[in-house]
Amino acid sequence: MNELKRILLVEDNPKDVELTLAALAEHKLANEVVVARDGAEGLDYLYRRGQFKLRAEGHPAVVLLDIKMPKVDGMEVLRQIKSDLELKAVPVVMLTSSREEKDLIASYDLGVNAYVVKPVNFRDFVDAVKELGVFWAIINEPPPTSIKKM
Amino acid sequence: MAIDMEKKSLSGTLSADPRFRTQFILLSRLACAAAGSLGATVLLGWILHIPLLESFIPGVVAMKANTAIAFILSAVSVWILNTNPEKRWPRSVAEVSAIITLLLSALTLLEYLFTADFGVDQLLFQESADAFGTFNPGRMAPATSVNFLLLGIALLSESRGKRKAAEILFSIVVTIALVTVLGYLFDVAELHNLGPYTPMAWHTSLAFIFLAVSFFSFRMEFNAQFLVGAGFWGAFVALTYIGIISYWSAERQSEDAQRVAHTHRVIEKIEEVLSDVKDIETGTRGFALTGDQGFLDPYFAKLNTINNSIQDLHYLTIDNRRQQARIDSLQPIVAARLVLSSELIKLRKEKGARAVLGWPGIIKGRRLMIKIREISAEMAEAEHQLLTQRDLETRQSVRASIITIFVGTIISLSLFLAVFYFLNREITERRQIEEQIRTLNAELEQRIADRTEELVNANEVLRTEMSERERAQAVVRESEGRYHSLFENMLEGYAHCKMIYEDKLPKDFIYLDVNIAFEKLTGLKNVVGKKVSEVIPGVQESNPELFAIYGRVTSTGKPEKFETYVEGLGIWFSISVYSTNPGHFVAVFDNITERKQAEEEILELNVRLETRVVERTSQLEAVNKELEAFSYSVSHDLRAPLRHIDGFADLLTKHATGTLDEKGRHFLHTISDSAKQMGVLIDELLVFSRMGRIEMKTREVNSDALVRDVIAGLIHDIQKRKVSWTIGVLPTVQADPAMLRLVYQNLLENAIKYTRPRENTEIEIGTMRHPNENDFFVKDNGVGFDMQYLDKLFGVFQRLHRVDEFEGTGIGLANVRRIIQRHGGKTWAEGKIGEGATFYFSLPNHQRG
16 A cells, blocks of 8 residues: 555646646655546546556546536536446545535535635645645545556 | 182082092992892892891891892992993993883882782792782882882983982982881881882892992092082981871871770770669669669660660770670670569569569679679770870880981981081182182282283384384385485496296396496396397307306305406496395496406506516526626636636745845735735625525524624634623524524624724624514724715725725625615615714514515
8 A cells, every 4th residue: 555646637727737736746745646638538547548548557546626627527527437336436526616506516416525626825725735635645545446556 | 820729729629539539439339239249149049949038037028039130230230330431331231231120110110000910020939928018929119119210210311421310319219218227227117118018128228228329429529519419318318207207106196095085985885884784783673672663764774775885895896806805705794684684673573572582583683793893894904904005105106206306306407507517618618719719800900900001001112113113114215215216326237137047047037127327338228028138149158157147146145246248248247246035136237348448458468568577587597697607707717817826926936036036026925915815806706696696595593693603703803802792682583594694794793893993892783673674783883984985885895994994805795785685674874983883784574574
């Protein structure tokens, strides 16, 4: 269990990707962070298809998912993960700007594991990302099937 | 009621005493049985030839067989009549028995009357001709047959319901029987032995008495009439008996006197004979001594009379055999003496005086003379004895008569006294009753007078009522006139109709009466007497509801009001229907076509309006959706760049720490601050927007608890301040609890914020109740505000203070206003710079509304 766990970040906005990665780096979470630029890419990664066809087997320790994305949005990705028998054990954290009630309700209905509103204040954001990374990638014990050697 | 009771007590004294009723019935049965068994016993004696059973006492006259049979029949008849049978046949038996008795006695009486023999006497049994006291063997005594004749008639009368006749006849029967019994008791043969006929036997008379006792005791009533009748009858019997006894006594006394005279005559005659004999002897002796012819004159005179005297004596004592015998023995002696006398006279004449002396005939004559004297003395003695005996008998019978008369008189007197007592009591009672009746009558009359007066009063009242009624009728007539004018002049149409039913369903109706307005409103003329189906053809098809409603009102009697369109007339009617009497109804109606048209226009307008509302609503909904989408994008997309600005500013600060001077760091800091500020504004705007959109969840909210909870959440803001809270009694309200909490939170936060400069903060939360709403207020002693900016107070992002004075975005009161408006309430405020502010809001009282 000393192996490092991979974090899948599904985020279409490169600025957000950069800030998120910066926040994670600041806390030296050395895990490999895989970035998918939209929902479709995120699903490709999870199902090892397209550009991720050749990736090593195993599921990420956690999926950080933005909601508003072109092509396949975060809700659809979440729905597919949680309705797949193999994937549904993978923890999914919504990382979004929206604090709309309906998004919250829809996410929890689909079985999201956590819902985090990205604060405007960057320091708050750094703290939130740090806590997320620490909790899901280090503290949380993943299901047996999630990570295998790459 | 009182009168009835009086009557009862009056009749009670006259009616039979029920206590003795059973005893008398028992007595009646016993007496009847006694009479019957007496007859049966005697008949048994005749059948078995036992004379003792026929007469009961040896040597007295026997009861005849016919009598016995008649008694058995009579007893049967009396017994049956006493039971008073309902059925026909027992009564027939009683009557047949009575008729047989009657025939038997009647035939016997006829035999007596015609001295004939019809063969009824010895029909069943033979009686010897020398039976004691019997003149006609086997024939009942005349008195007995008379009694049976009366008895037979009496029983027939009783059977035919003629009680009075029966009672009288029974009284006669018992009188005859009683007299006979008394005759036996006082040994007065004349009472039962009438001439040369068979007397009534003593037990026959007893049996008659038994039958009478049976008859009367059964019918015994202790009323005055019966007692007086019985008393008088008893007195009559007693007096009759006294009369008979008196007559018999007088008769006997005169007879005795004759007998005494007769005895004296007999004695006289005896002495006459003796004297004659003596005279003859003396004459003979004188002639014999003297030879004087003169001495012989008495001799010859007496010689002629003496035989006549003896003959007289013989005749006088003809009923006395002993005296007759004496006379018979006297006669030859007297004759012998007379012979001796004539021989002496002859001797003297022939032989002279000397021859007479020593004649043996003298001694013989003397002896004969002594004998004559003896017999005469004997005869006189016998007569004297007879006289003495007769005197004794007469005296005895006189004494018996006196006693009988005395006793009878006492009895009859007692009876009369008893009758007098009864009558007197009866009269007294009657008088008392009459007095009572008079009193009652007087009371009754008083009552009648009272009642009459009441009736007179009632009449008066009635007359007053009648005159009032007349007045009322006049009023009614007047009212009728008014109603008629109403009927004729009213603007509504009026139709009185009669329902026509087909198969018990209301199918048509006839107009019986309509007013003038009817024509004006319907345009129909001369409808009275016509059917509606004739007046408005096709109405039954076009307006079936008309008949349904009219039929319902006619059958239930409940008035109804409805509106309908009559196609045949092209008119809308408003119709009120009521039922006057079964099968009839009255319709009062108005033409409401114009109103209906207006209504229809309104309806049309309404429909159009509604369409527009729907259109507008959908437009608004679309706008709302757009707004939602807008706010969503604001929330999501607007915040992202701000975040990026802050993020990269931060990264830049770190990255260029060495190269940036103080000014550069200030700029980066300002960029970061502005981005954060804008983030806060966006967040608050989103909250405000949501307040207008989210669904309200209204329920009962305890304002007091809510306020205290909100204050508790603010404690850490005022830790170092002196705040005195005044909280009034806050009511329970209908509201969305989360929203109301936000209201209080904003108002209290403001109060705390704007009182910060004050050393002693005073915040008051209170309420003012009104009928339909509750006003709430939060009052502080803070910096206050200028009333001229009041209208800006509740605007979005409107502020009356600079941020460096009091932080804030200016959204709080806008939220308060929006929330209160959504609850149907109002918000307002009062304030003055430096003197604090009061914020009000009202909530409608839904519980009462």
